[in-house]
Amino acid sequence: MLSWIIFLPLIGAGIILLLPKDNPRLIRTVALAAALADFLLCLPLYAGFDATTAAPQFEQRFAWIASLGASYHVGIDGISFWLVLLTTFLGPLCLLGSWGIQKRVKEYHFSFLFLQTGMLGVFCSLDLVLFYVFWEVMLVPMYLLIGVWGGSNRIYAAVKFFLYTMVGSLLMLVAIIWIYLHSADPATGLRTFDLLAIYQSAKPAFQAQMWLFAAFALAFAIKVPMFPFHTWLPDAHVEAPTAGSVILAGVLLKMGTYGFLRFAMPLFPDAAQAFVPVISVLAIIGIIYGALVSMVQPDMKKLVAYSSVSHLGFVMLGLFALNAQGVSGGIYQMLNHGVSTGALFFLVGVIYDRRHTRRIADFGGLAKVMPIYTTVFLIVALSSLGLPGLNGFVGEFLILLGAWRANPVYAIFAATGVILAAVYLLWMISRVFYGKVDKEENEKLPDLTLREKLTLYPLVVMIFVMGIFPQFFLSKMETSVRVFLESMPR
Amino acid sequence: MEHEAATAAHSSLLWLIPAFPFLGMLINGLMRRRMPEKAAGILASAAMLGAFLVSLLVFLDLRALPHHGRALTQTIYTWFAVGDFHVDVSFLADPLSAVMILVVSGVGFLIHVYSIGYMKGDPGAVRYFTYLNLFAFFMLTLVLADNYLLMFVGWEGVGLCSYLLIGFWYTDYEKALAGNKAFIVNRIGDFGFILGILLMFATFGSVEYGTVFDRAAGFPYGSAVITAITLLLFLGATGKSAQLPLYVWLPDAMAGPTPVSALIHAATMVTAGVYMVARSNLLYSLAPVSLTVVAAVGAFTALFAATIGLTQFDIKKVLAYSTVSQLGYMFLGCGVAAFGAGIFHLMTHAFFKALLFLGSGSVIHAMDHYFHHAGIKSNAQDMRYMGGLRKHLPSTYWTMLVGCLAIAGIPGLSGFFSKDEILWKTFASGNYGLWIIAVITSGLTAFYMFRLLYMTFHGDFRSAKGHDHPHESPRVMTVPLMILAGLSVVGGWVGIPHVLGGGNQFEMWLEPVFERGQEIAALAHAGEHGGATELLTMLFVTLVGLSGIGLAYLFYLRQPKLPEKVAAGAGPLYGLVYNKYYVDEIYDAGVVQPLKATSNHFLWRFFDVKIVDGLVNGTARVMTEFGTGVRKIQTGQVQNYALAFAVGVVVIILAFVL
Secondary structure (H helix, E strand, O other), rough: HHHHHHHHHHHHHHHHHHOOOOOOHHHHHHHHHHHHHHHHHHHHHHOOOOOOOOOEEEEEEEEHHHOOOOEEEEEOOOOOOHHHHHHHHHHHHHHHOOOOOOOHHHHHHHHHHHHHHHHHHHHHEOEEEHHHHHHHHHHHHHHHHHHHOOOOOOOOOOOOOOEEHHHHHHHHHHHHHHHHHHHOOOOOOOOOOHHHHHHHHOOOHHHHHHHHHHHHHHHHHHHHHOOOOHHHHHHHHHOOOOHHHHHHHHHHHHHHHHHHHHHHHHHHHHHHHHHHHHHHHHHHHHHHHHHHHHHOOOOOHHHHHHHHHHHHHHHHHHHOOHHHHHHHHHHHHHHHHHHHHHHHHHHHHEEEEEEEOOEHHHHHOOHHHHHHHHHHHHHHHHHOOOOOHHHHHHHHHHHHHHHHHOOOHHHHHHHHHHHHHHHHHHHHHHHOOOOOOOOOOOOOOOOOOOOHHHHHHHHHHHHHHHHHHHHHHHHHHHHHHHHHHHOOOO | HHHHHHHHHHHHOHHHHHHHHHHHHHHHHHHOOOOOOOHHHHHHHHHHHHHHHHHHHHHHHHHHHOOOHHEEEEEEEEEEEEOOOOEEEEEEEEEEEEEHHHHHHHHHHHHHHHHHHHHOOOOOOOHHHHHHHHHHHHHHHHHHHHHHHHHHHHHHHHHHHHHHHOOOOOOOOHHHHHHHHHHHHHHHHHHHHHHHHHHHHHHHOOOOOHHHHHOOOOOOOHHHHHHHHHHHHHHHHHOOOOOOOEEEEEEEHHHHHHHHHHHHHHHHHHHHHHHHHOOOHHHHHHHHHHHHHHHHHHHHHHHHHHOOOOOOOOOHHHHHHHHHHHHHHHHHHHHHHOHHHHHHHHHHHHHHHHHHHHHHHHHHHHHHHHHHHOOOOOOOHHHHOOOOOOOOOHHHHHHHHHHHHHOOOOOOOHHHHHHHHOOOHHHOOOOOOHHHHHHHHHHHHHHHHHHHHHHHHOOOOOOOEEOOOOOOOHOOOOOOHHHHHHHHHHOOOOOOOHOOOOOOHHHHHHHHHHHHHHHHHHHOOOOOOOHHHHHHHHHHHHHHHHHHHHHHHHHHHHHOOHHHHHHHHHHHHHEEEEEEOOOOOHHHHHHHHHHHHHHHHHHHHHHHHHHHHHHHHHHHHHHHHOOOOOHHHEEEEEEHHHHHHHHHHHHHHHHHOO
């Protein structure tokens, strides 16, 4: 079941390879169908999911490289479950959103579906080798999406993205090898890459934990990205095509935070504990720094990109609060960020498609010309700035609550981010949408098309549902969060 | 048994109160294109009427219950619960929230009806009514919530609607910016509010009123943690209720349509802070320092805003500063632990200030049409272009006169009783300094209100051109004015003090909510037996008010040259007050611009681009120089740099690990 979900996009990609190049419509349809089917496949997961256990569910395992103790082992718990759902939910929306791509349509859709499989694999892997393979494999299509279908400075951005991530990954590989060399499967006594087995084994000595944690943490911190490893992000976002940005912000960044949660923290709990002050402070700097820099961006997309740095700072702060509210809030905020920031990138894409510019100064008074677009933009922005009743608030509040319990000073500083979020988003909105339409080019812009509505409305619905009925989501992750926290030192 | 059954049956109505305007919002919002303007207005008003009627039912239900058992609750569902944190979407109707829902839905209904006339012909009318209903939904949620987090939902929600409605005519960029300012300044206050909630939960393990208050009652008087909680919450109140130092958004908020100013920026939303403090009376009573802060901020804001009100020429700006000032009175009342008096003034103020704003709206409406017809380009809100409107707008004039008398504290009218109670409790609690400030403010209030009345309605019409003149507004606008004028007269009669032979039923009604707090603050009955002192101070304050009116008469009717002379005589002081003490300019130069400049030039263009990126690219460059021949250095190919960078980093890492 789970394997079908992981590999269905890849099968779709395979079919696309067989399709004729000169029928882009067919290619798009097949890709969309594959992504949509993948999402629908996930729905039975919800029905069959047992929220009372933290053990991996829908587990599948068979030997892969038996001599090395590596196996194909997948499964999901209450945390990865939602990330899988988020990935498959955003997938079809992204494909719908990139209907306008004209260049190398076949390769584009191939890369995209390939990427889907990579990301799903990362979230489902319960074996370190398998995880690492997915983690690396995913880099290639993302690199291509930026480097081939990106903007004018795409090569620089793509390489920067690739290298930043590679550097982190290499360190992580070294750490994985170290773990392997020191591992012993409780069942067989042999060395193993199996995550569950390693979870159950004795933890490394404190000094070793510190080094290993640092290695993992660097890889993940770059991905998140945490301050000061964030400078690849604005470039990557600005150059990436719209759907690339959506998937980058919506899912890819979560690999970093998920990595902390699944690997770095439970594998090296004592080190994680010791790193709490460092990571919390970096997270808070990220929150404030990202917001301040966001405030002065002249480019809408860069503004949203820097706001991600701020939001992901919240996620990290929550995870390292090491209590139920902080961790649940952090996970919830990952989902929120996927929905809200994903939607913001779509929205920027909508206007870019029409005007081929994203400079705030090139707009003004759009509310008169594009009322529906304006309404959707406003709702998404309000969600992003954490208006109570919408999704962002629940995550931020839980994170702040968790942070307060860890250390009130963290919460006080982090909460300033809530003020700043209102500043950068409302300043942008007023400059883009309010005032008179003072540029001739903007006078006749068409409002949202049906396709754009189909892309955006599901996200808007999620913004409301997740804000009004958060318990629907939180209750499924409760047990997993509790067991995770039990694995942490008191 | 029978009682319990009745309670259960009626408490299930509570959800309907916010649901009515929510439904109105939904229908108008989703059918924005197809909805005729008039239908939208009627639908929105009907929704408010529905909310009002249910509120009335709830009120009657409460009255039927025994004095101390007056509380109805209804839990809708668990909003979220993580670990030991739990919060419900749950409503509470007790004497305090009953007053609030009646005021919000009642005054709200009248303003909705008035808006049908005021917004006639505006292309955005349907959007207007959508926002107005949305506002009512959030406001009713705010006052009905049974916990602080749900209150916060309403709290920020009304802020959102305020933002949307201030910037309603968004094609005017200035108005949109006024909306931004309101939202952002409120967010600064909300920063305090949310931290207050966090500390509250960390301390009491709950955010639900009942539990919080029960547990807080076990804390010692003057407890530091409760002082911190209440001060943080009060920061939120200074934002929402426009007190020093966060009042700056409210005068700018006058950019919105005038009925919005009446509803949101006078009668309801801005009083949310007062409601919150009164709701938390037990916490504040345990924190004498916080009470002092609340009282002092209230008194100083009252005086500060009143002085600015003396010099403004924009009719709405005068009323805006007046609102800031009156809200200060309410906080003064709460600050001397006379929470009932604060809420009493909240209610009467809702009547007369809504009336005054709607009256000014009627004036502006008339002036605007007149200017339009007469082909004059002028400012329809500037009182210097008005005068003599009494003849042409008789209903507006008479109703506004009632409003002015009420706010000036003329005996018998609503404002007299509520303001007097605050002043007396301030005096009785021994805060003589604050009392003097409040009395001076009272004189200033009478002066600037009658200045407004005289400049607008008396004397000669200063924009006369030919035989044309401004016309009275339609009945859909004047009838709400008359109802509000009636309320401005009789609204205070529910709280006639004992010393004047009244029973002060209003205070009795609220007693179950405030008694625990007041007992702690040891001021429970301080004001009840004032006797001769109470009468004397009352007389004195009345005389101060009358002199204010007399002075305004002298300045603006008898000796119209006098104001200029005084202004000239006061020299720079007048300029300082006229320019609102330059507070906006100081905030801009002291906070906004430095923050922008630092973020732009230091954090982004220097730190991000030069330092972090410079380090990344620089490492690559250095590695290239080491690794390859001199000829390849200047290739300019980013890939080369980057590749070298990667190689370099790997080398460093390996050196570390091995």
